Amino acid sequence: xxxxxxxxxxxxxxxxxxxxxxxxxxxxxxxxxxxxxxxxxxxxxxxxxxxxxxxxxxxxxxxxxxxxxxxxxxxxxxxxxxxxxxxxxxxxxxxxxxxxxxxxxxxxxxxxxxxxxxxxxxxxxxxxxxxxxxxxxxxxxxxxxxxxxxxxxxxxxxxxxxxxxxxxxxxxxxxxxxxxxx
Amino acid sequence: xxxxxxxxxxxxxxxxxxxxxxxxxxxxxxxxxxxxxxxxxxxxxxxxxxxxxxxxxxxxxxxxxxxxxxxxxxxxxxxxxxxxxxxxxxxxxxxxxxxxxxxxxxxxxxxxxxxxxxxxxxxxxxx
Ligand SMILES: Nc1ncnc2c1ncn2[C@@H]1O[C@H](COP(=O)(O)OP(=O)(O)OP(=O)(O)O)[C@@H](O)[C@H]1O
Ligand SMILES: [Mg+2]
Numbered sequence: 035x036x037x038x039x040x041x042x043x044x045x046x047x048x049x050x051x052x053x054x055x056x057x058x059x060x061x062x063x064x065x066x067x068x069x070x071x072x073x074x075x076x077x078x079x080x081x082x083x084x085x086x087x088x089x090x091x092x093x094x095x096x097x098x099x100x101x102x103x104x105x106x107x108x109x110x111x112x113x114x115x116x117x118x119x120x121x122x123x124x125x126x127x128x129x130x131x132x133x134x135x136x137x138x139x140x141x142x143x144x145x146x147x148x149x150x151x152x153x154x155x156x157x158x159x160x161x162x163x164x165x166x167x168x169x170x171x172x173x174x175x176x177x178x179x180x181x182x183x184x185x186x187x188x189x190x191x192x193x194x195x196x197x198x199x200x201x202x203x204x205x206x207x208x209x210x211x212x213x214x215x216x
Numbered sequence: 217x218x219x220x221x222x223x224x225x226x227x228x229x230x231x232x233x234x235x236x237x238x239x240x241x242x243x244x245x246x247x248x249x250x251x252x253x254x255x256x257x258x259x260x261x262x263x264x265x266x267x268x269x270x271x272x273x274x275x276x277x278x279x280x281x282x283x284x285x286x287x288x289x290x291x292x293x294x295x296x297x298x299x300x301x302x303x304x305x306x307x308x309x310x311x312x313x314x315x316x317x318x319x320x321x322x323x324x325x326x327x328x329x330x331x332x333x334x335x336x337x338x339x340x341x342x343x
Contacts, residue, residue, distance in 0.1 A: 040257070047252070047285070097285075097286065099286055104253045105253040148261075152261065155251070155283060158264070158282060159251065159284075186229065187229045190229065190232055190236065194232050195272060195277075195281065198281075202268075203220050204224075207218065
């Protein structure tokens with residue numbers, strides 16, 4: 035994956051496949067400790083302890099169309115490559131939390147990239163799921179909540195191209211201000 | 217890039233509401249971009265971005281965009297399916313932003329199937 039935004043889209047798709055109704059995506063720039071933390075929390079059907087143990091194995095997938103599952107191992111590898119760490123937490127019936135800690139200044143860290151585009155792609159995939167994107171840096175905080183956007187547009191579906199294009203630019207313009215170099 | 221605010225959304229809302237009331241119901245075209253890890257890694261998100269920008273620039277309001285999961289055809293990704301109402305679906309393979317823009321202008325807007333990129337015609341089950 036070229037950008038962290040690609041991982042956000044990919045991990046978010048796992049959550050959607052697990053039937054999540056609420057997905058929280060957080061990106062925290064921790065300059066003091068030199069980390070960039072990406073955390074995705076969902077309320078999907080979760081994984082049993084046995085499934086959780088296998089989730090990082092590239093030859094494990096519950097998809098029916100093929101025999102490899104690469105999303106989680108790729109993110110784990112991307113985090114470890116930058117001197118960071120990867121953590122997976124899940125409870126059946128409760129949900130799943132994926133945490134990737136990356137070296138903020140490490141040369142191998144992928145740029146954050148088009149987060150707004152990743153979010154719109156997720157909204158297109160599931161317009162009725164509630165997505166919250168939270169971004170925190172030394173400069174301040176930003177939050178985009180699709181439930182608030184929905185209220186604002188009074189019943190228009192969020193997957194109208196004009197609304198999606200707004201969401202993409204809304205998120206990207208705020209993220210750029212908070213993290214111009216990330 | 218100027219920072220957008222919720223105020224900007226209010227203007228968009230008025231416009232979209234006016235358009236939706238004119239259009240009444242069904243959209244003319246449905247475009248599906250196939251995602252999944254291998255699709256994303258091979259550029260499916262950039263194909264989707266290009267499509268969204270073309271729709272925005274053209275001002276078209278009769279196009280619906282969706283995504284779907286991996287179909288197991290990882291080596292031919294990114295894949296895009298175009299369904300025009302009343303016609304059989306056309307599946308395009310090895311897409312990129314340039315090919316997407318071409319398919320948008322020539323097929324979606326002008327009705328000419330872009331044969332060199334076609335993988336398959338007709339419906340099939342995907343998951
Ligand atoms: N948020 C989640 N909730 C429940 N199960 C999950 C979640 N994320 C991953 N899993 C389980 O872990 C498996 C491996 O996930 P991973 O993303 O690595 O591969 P995949 O989604 O199966 O395929 P790919 O990502 O390559 O398209 C999934 O098939 C699924 O069973
Ligand atoms: Mg996956």
